[in-house]
Amino acid sequence: MKNLWSDRDAKAAVAHYAKQGINEDLALRTYTTRLLGGVPALVQHGGGNTSVKTVMKDLLGKPVDVLCVKGSGWDMAVIEPPGLPAVRLHPLQELIALKNLSDEEMVNVQRINLLDSSSPNPSVETLFHAFLPHKFIDHTHANAVLAISNQPNGRAICEKLYGRKLIILDYMFSGFVLAKKAAEAFRKQPDAEGLLLLKHGIFTWGDTARQAYDRMIRYVSMAEERLAEGRKKIVQAKLPKKIAPLEDVLPVLRGLLAVPTDQDGGFRRWVFDVRGGEQNLAFANGKDVARYSQQGTATPEHVIRIKPWPLILPAPEAGKLEEFAAAARVAIAKFADKYTAYFNRQNAKAEQKKIMLDVLPRVLLIPGHGLVAVGKSRKEASVAADQAETMVEVITRAESIGRFESISERDMFDIEYWSLEQAKLGKGAEKPLARQVAVITGGAGAIGAATAKAFAAEGAEVAVFDLDGARAAEVAKKLGGIGIACDVTSPDAVKAAFAKVVQHFGGVDIVVSNAGNAWGGRIGEVSDELLRRSFELNFFSHQYVAQTAVQIMLKQKTGGCLLFNASKQAVNPGPDFGPYGLPKAATLFLSRQYALDYGAEGIRSSAVNADRIRSGLLTDEMVAKRSKARGVSEKEYMSGNLLKREVKAEDVAQAFVQLAVAQKTTAAVATVDGGNIAAALR
Incomplete structure (x- = not known):
């Protein structure tokens, strides 16, 4: 030292x-x-x-x-x-x-x-x-x-x-x-x-x-x-030749740990923090892991954050995800039974009866991958992960010179159910989107950044995708999330980006497919190249993003929410704007198709159509040019709607948040334009 x-x-x-x-x-x-x-x-x-x-x-x-x-x-x-x-x-x-x-x-x-x-x-x-x-x-x-x-x-x-x-x-x-x-x-x-x-x-x-x-x-x-005198090492168990990747395993576990709420279609989800590394792997892969990992925490107060013991899971073999899911379900149920028995046994001896905490684990040991910490938020999961790594460190070193032994079960219970901790129960309501993971594409632009900020403010963990990875990281860092460079027109790039999100948070619950760009031109004169380019970004990228997200949501089996930036061009096309409006119209119907095809799985899908928002699509230069062409001031042009109010990126962000919170709304289109009858649907 x-x-x-x-x-x-x-x-x-x-x-x-x-x-x-x-x-x-x-x-x-x-x-x-x-x-x-x-x-x-x-x-x-x-x-x-x-x-x-x-x-x-x-x-x-x-x-x-x-x-x-x-x-x-x-x-x-x-x-x-x-x-x-x-x-x-x-x-x-x-x-x-x-x-x-x-x-x-x-x-x-x-x-x-x-x-x-x-x-x-x-x-x-x-x-x-x-x-x-x-x-x-x-x-x-x-x-x-x-x-x-x-x-x-x-x-x-x-x-x-x-x-x-x-x-x-x-x-x-x-x-x-x-x-x-x-x-x-x-x-x-x-x-x-x-x-x-x-x-x-x-x-x-x-x-x-x-x-x-x-x-x-x-x-x-x-x-x-x-x-340093210790010589014993943890003996390793034999594992399957090929371990299933984390991006396949974690959504399954996240879904199994989710608890249905009283609200129809609602779940109390969890956020993960994965820790690999040589020592964590050796610990999780140990032949005697069922002995040394179940003795208790390294120091008593850790029990408050990581429970008395971790959950031991079977090794997830590649190509056998269903078998792993079935075995994991049994392991989680046994953990809950063991925890309940521990509580009942010790509470019966307590002078002052306690209120049982939830029976779910806070640390998962996955052979082939290491440990996964579980929390209500990424921050809480990270604290649990740090303490879990301390547990691994202490037990590994203790086993090197002898045999690890923690405090008694009674002492463990007294710490976990300490009266001053019990007094905190039920205090403080969670935010509407707490425990959920939201992905925002085009997240470095005005609308995307405002949307990421709005979702984080409502409790969501955010992942920001953008072609400019540095700007995505900058936006995400302020919100405690992650920024990922992603070309959403590439199916492989989209899959790789979502895999990173899953490896970081454990899964995905909400997607705001926002990336886009406005190409103009008279439709009878535009080149095939420009039109195809616009369709790639303004339609197919939305399909790649939604399709990848849905596969994760189906593994979680806790529903989900897809939200698309459709733009008013989808229902109220402007002159010389066909290359942008056509794929946006297709995206609007894509949103409804997902609502139709996946509603039975609890996956909601809706869209926002907005107009005249200062962003990468409508730059200050474009605003100046258009207002001059109409003979009005920039302020008059931007507030050229029924309410005579300029609509900002933050207003669009709030529309996305409201759709995400609305558990019984799907196939909807929220119009955010200050009032444009021509773009109104119903």
């Missing part, structure tokens, strides 16, 4: 924060907290915590002894001083005299002693930091420490390695009881430089920020050196 301390950077941090009125203690506390949080092998996604005991002034200007401790929700890698809220120290220390203190009481007493009531909740381990006398305390869930302590003989390994330098405690739930136990243990072992909580993590302390940090790096490095 590399020591990242820099005297120059530390001094710079002190100077930087001094300008904000932050004292040196808190400045250095922030600096080393960020050092720890920036190393995934030490801390991940809000895990770990740090503290410093210092003096601050209250509202009256009086000096107060405080504990600045990491606040709930802050990521140590990017923490700032507000993420280390100051709590009056002495009232916290007095709590050690109590025999019992509930979690709710603990949270309340911590909040009422905050110097700033708007601060986040202090860490659940705040009392641990308060009851010990040290000025600086660091806490991480270091992978290496977990690998040596998550063993049947973990205590013996750790005691031999660390001697009396670290206090070794058996695992117990974080909070008041652990804080009292740690303080008692320190009184018996006052020369200790830290504490190792078996199967949970490591604490180090010191008189200075650097001393506490240096000790953390030193003791984690010792664990890494111990693991």
Whole structure:
């Protein structure tokens, strides 16, 4: 483990924060907290915590002894001083005299002693930091420490390695009881430089920020050196000669995990994050995967995001997708039964009865591919994937020196069904398009970019296709999606682009087929080449996109939505615009044909016809030319409709969103033109 301390950077941090009125203690506390949080092998996604005991002034200007401790929700890698809220120290220390203190009481007493009531909740381990006398305390869930302590003989390994330098405690739930136990243990072992909580993590302390940090790096490095002695490797199972590709496998799994909702035709879908790599593959392909993967999580709090164990799936053999789907369905059902039995078994012992969470897995192990994390969003799936990779890392290294063993099932349940987590259930409604994956073609243009933004705002995960891959990536990056270079006039390019979407998100639910270009000319005089070129982009590309999307949707068996940009030219052709209007008219009927042919599978298909939208089709130069030809201002030309209002790309985007949300609407045409009777259908 590399020591990242820099005297120059530390001094710079002190100077930087001094300008904000932050004292040196808190400045250095922030600096080393960020050092720890920036190393995934030490801390991940809000895990770990740090503290410093210092003096601050209250509202009256009086000096107060405080504990600045990491606040709930802050990521140590990017923490700032507000993420280390100051709590009056002495009232916290007095709590050690109590025999019992509930979690709710603990949270309340911590909040009422905050110097700033708007601060986040202090860490659940705040009392641990308060009851010990040290000025600086660091806490991480270091992978290496977990690998040596998550063993049947973990205590013996750790005691031999660390001697009396670290206090070794058996695992117990974080909070008041652990804080009292740690303080008692320190009184018996006052020369200790830290504490190792078996199967949970490591604490180090010191008189200075650097001393506490240096000790953390030193003791984690010792664990890494111990693991380097390991020689055992995971024995690999025999797999089929040819594994089915992810783009075939993932939609099947996504469909099997989807849960029908009370709304007709609705599903509660999931988003995936796939992690391959040598170590993940070796783990998923292991001959004994049914043993080592089902022991529990690497560190207790991971259970909140990835459940007590992953789902083990059979290897998907190429050409045998139906057999894989049938076996996967059985495996998912067995997982649900196992989880339900676990809940019922432990809930029967609980003093306060709990509400069962959903019974679906959050991590899938697929031989031949690695692991797949499952979440309500791509962001949530990515966090679960990071924790799943930590699980793989810790278990693999633990198995190299012995045998991985996690905390007990009872302890696992207590973390997963912690009262403070249960209190959050049912809070916060999901957005209308949450858990759905939307593909927008022509996504770098004005209408496409506005549509991608509108879908992301309603909760959808977005994939942006455009001939200009760099611009597609730029649009998608702002929305947390992916941008893909794609020539939609090439069937192979379209299939390859959709395969990337599936590999990234797990599937596809909505497609906005928007790409197009306007070619003009008198229809009796245009060349065959120009007309065919227009049909390739303005009709056949829509067919290639829809056809590919439908095949994915059919594998998912959760329906879907196809949306086409048909343009008002499809029903109200303009003079000298036949090369554009003819294929658009065909696209309008293509939309209705998909509605007719795939409605029984729950796949909806509708279109939007818009007029006079500033975009790649109607440039500012074209607007100026047309308005001049009509003898009106640009504003008058663009608002030349019944409502006398200019229609913008954002208005078209909203029409697409409304059609996507309308679960019982298909074969519809939404007109977005401010009022043009000639283009009105019904």
